[in-house]
Amino acid sequence: MPEPAMVPPKVTWLEQARDLRRSLARLNRPHYWLVTRAPAWLVGFGLLYVLGGVTLGWRTAYEVLVGLAAPGDTPVPAYAYVLGLLGWFLVPAIIGGVAGYLVTHQIERRRTVDAEELLARMRREAGFSADSQGSE
Template identity: 60%
Template sequence: MVDPPLSAPPDTRREQARDWCRSLSRLNRAQYWLLTRAVRWCAGFGALYGLGGFVLGWGTAYEVMIGIKSPRDTPHPGLSVVLSLTGWLLVPAFVGGAAGYLVSREIDRRRSVPGVEVLDRMRSEAGGPSEPPARGDA
């Protein structure tokens, strides 16, 4: 008698997580960036805001982050300065960079004519000075 072929054991959660991470490469660059890098930035900012909320109080952390309240007017000015700088420098830079990247991707995706070709067409239609006439031998 022949034994039936053995089936492979089901994947463990670790193997499933590894396979999911490897499958992210099929996404386009923006989706890949949002799922890998942006999540880390948002988690870091969320952790900092959460720490500020627990230490300073949620209302105070919010007011320091958006600049209503000075970091020096809190019981923990060191944490408040970091939270204030994060709210005023890093968050707008992150949001602006992500938005700029996504908008430029959409513009590039919709562009049907290469930029060099557009510039050449603009130069020819501008009608700049013509070539000098050829001199005849006299």
């Protein structure tokens, strides 16, 4: 009598989610950060801004966040100082990070010579060799 064929068990949604999470490691660092960490930061930033809009008023929360209004002149100065610090630290960091990533990406796209090849060519032209370094 022939043995029954073994059918692999069905993949569960939990295993699929695990495999998807593990496959993110193949992304480069900025993409990995944008997919895994940035959503939590954006949700936190959004919640703080919405809470500021509810407690301080939407216009006042925006003005404190971008530095147009003093936090001490608001109805809830303690929270306004938190929102003001968030505007001072987080917003320029996000803008600077995005700008730096875009500039680096454009430079890498236009690079025609590999960095290792360029370094080797510069060493040859300078008369530097690995064995001459050891003899000194």
